[in-house]
Amino acid sequence: MNSPPNTIPTLSAMQSVQVIKELLARRSFLGGLKAMGDHLGHVFQIDMPMFKPIVLSGPDAARQILVSDREEFLWRNEIDPVTQLLRHGLLVEDGEKHDLLRGYLQPALQRSRTQNYLPLMVANIDQVTSSWGKDSVQDMLVEMRRLALLILMSTLFRVDVSADLDRLWVPILRILKYISPGLWLLKPGLFRSGYQDAIREMDEYLFEVIRHRRENPIEGDDMLSDLVRREDMTDDLIRDQLLTMLIAGHDTSTALMVWLFLMLGDHPQAMERTRNEVDQVLGRELPTVDNLSELHYLDQVIKETLRLYPPIHAGNRLVSRDMNIQGCPIPEGSRTIFSIYLTHRDERSWPKAEEFIPERFDRRDSKTHDPFSYLPFGGGPRNCIGAIFAQIETKAILARILQSYDLKLLSSRVIEHMGATLEPGPRVMVHVSRRK
Numbered sequence: 001m002n003s004p005p006n007t008i009p010t011l012s013a014m015q016s017v018q019v020i021k022e023l024l025a026r027r028s029f030l031g032g033l034k035a036m037g038d039h040l041g042h043v044f045q046i047d048m049p050m051f052k053p054i055v056l057s058g059p060d061a062a063r064q065i066l067v068s069d070r071e072e073f074l075w076r077n078e079i080d081p082v083t084q085l086l087r088h089g090l091l092v093e094d095g096e097k098h099d100l101l102r103g104y105l106q107p108a109l110q111r112s113r114t115q116n117y118l119p120l121m122v123a124n125i126d127q128v129t130s131s132w133g134k135d136s137v138q139d140m141l142v143e144m145r146r147l148a149l150l151i152l153m154s155t156l157f158r159v160d161v162s163a164d165l166d167r168l169w170v171p172i173l174r175i176l177k178y179i180s181p182g183l184w185l186l187k188p189g190l191f192r193s194g195y196q197d198a199i200r201e202m203d204e205y206l207f208e209v210i211r212h213r214r215e216n217p218i219e220g221d222d223m224l225s226d227l228v229r230r231e232d233m234t235d236d237l238i239r240d241q242l243l244t245m246l247i248a249g250h251d252t253s254t255a256l257m258v259w260l261f262l263m264l265g266d267h268p269q270a271m272e273r274t275r276n277e278v279d280q281v282l283g284r285e286l287p288t289v290d291n292l293s294e295l296h297y298l299d300q301v302i303k304e305t306l307r308l309y310p311p312i313h314a315g316n317r318l319v320s321r322d323m324n325i326q327g328c329p330i331p332e333g334s335r336t337i338f339s340i341y342l343t344h345r346d347e348r349s350w351p352k353a354e355e356f357i358p359e360r361f362d363r364r365d366s367k368t369h370d371p372f373s374y375l376p377f378g379g380g381p382r383n384c385i386g387a388i389f390a391q392i393e394t395k396a397i398l399a400r401i402l403q404s405y406d407l408k409l410l411s412s413r414v415i416e417h418m419g420a421t422l423e424p425g426p427r428v429m430v431h432v433s434r435r436k
């Protein structure tokens with residue numbers, strides 16, 4: 001019998017060579033990470049000169065991090081760019097501060113309210129696609145980002161950002177770069193120049209939005225109105241929540257939509273089946289909560305895309321006391337990465353894990369999955385607050401576009417790009433032609 005390990009596994013020299021090969025073959029750090037997981041299992045340490053995080057994956061580790069020991073795995077790490085950017089936003093608070101904010105923000109993202117956003121979502125979709133004309137080539141990374149920003153701002157904040165989008169585009173992209181993995185991981189706390197103007201520009205915009213709403217309150221139950229009505233929410237605190245929602249809520253949806261276009265473009269049968277379903281269920285009617293809920297195959301396509309390419313592919317945590325995970329000692333202060341990507345590609349949970357098989361999510365299939373083997377929206381009390389919103393939004397966008405357009409994927413050499421989210425890169429060009 002093997003005795004439990006009492007040190008955290010790392011790669012041998014021979015294994016390192018194989019991992020580097022895989023990394024180069026897939027032109028993706030995640031390809032290398034997958035090879036590491038295959039060699040080392042659910043708990044291991046990356047052992048690079050200045051970068052030694054502990055990587056955890058699989059349902060058991062997920063339960064421990066997200067539920068049973070969640071108080072010990074902190075989200076807030078003062079020297080991380082995400083904390084420096086979002087300051088006291090929901091995403092980077094722990095304990096009571098987090099729970100209080102979550103209570104303030106949650107109502108605007110509950111199913112009952114999210115359903116009311118649907119007409120606005122559809123109007124935004126039509127606004128963006130109207131510029132495509134009858135026949136054109138579009139970079140979906142640009143188009144979906146534009147759309148996700150319009151939707152998020154118009155629904156949650158009741159702000160029409162159309163006229164300001166060109167001005168905000170560069171600051172938003174700079175901010176995403178600021179929080180993307182980079183050299184700062186090797187030297188945490190490093191001062192990084194070139195981002196302060198972008199953050200200042202975004203702040204000025206958000207403070208103006210808050211000031212305007214305070215002076216011109218509106219009837220209604222959007223998130224911004226909820227926040228300005230609360231006496232304990234200062235402008236600074238509201239700014240932190242708006243920026244958190246803006247970043248966490250639009251970059252993820254953008255990535256998911258673009259992966260969906262890629263998956264459907266690469267799998268013509270799935271594309272045809274999805275389109276037929278949209279034709280049968282929606283015909284020429286506008287998307288509604290009821291007809292979207294009948295798009296069962298589309299739902300499977302979305303779930304399978306989220307399995308293969310979870311936009312949030314990992315959760316970063318700082319360990320607040322000495323811990324033990326599956327026999328491995330994890331010292332206080334360790335930086336851990338819980339890999340959703342590895343968990344979703346584990347053959348033990350997902351046979352033929354590297355293949356795109358939407359049918360594995362067919363609800364009529366009797367096989368059930370351990371809920372902690374599938375975590376595109378995280379899990380436990382700190383799961384994604386926008387999960388319902390994102391699912392309604394994604395279905396509406398895809399259904400509405402397929403109602404009106406035939407799509408042909410033109411980009412063939414796409415890689416997994418680890419930006420603020422996991423997105424395809426460098427471009428995803430799609431030929432769109434209006435359906436007769």
Ligand code: HEM
Nearest residue numbers: 248249252253256311312315376377378382384385386390
């Ligand atoms: C496809 C779309 C989305 C995906 C895949 C996604 C994924 C996730 C995941 C995996 C987490 C947990 C991360 C962890 O445990 O480390 C999370 C948290 C979060 N998400 Fe999302 N998300 C999406 C859309 C949204 C939207 C639309 C919003 C806002 C409107 C949003 C706001 C947040 C926030 C604020 C948190 C932190 C929640 C907390 O700490 O209490 N997300 N998301």
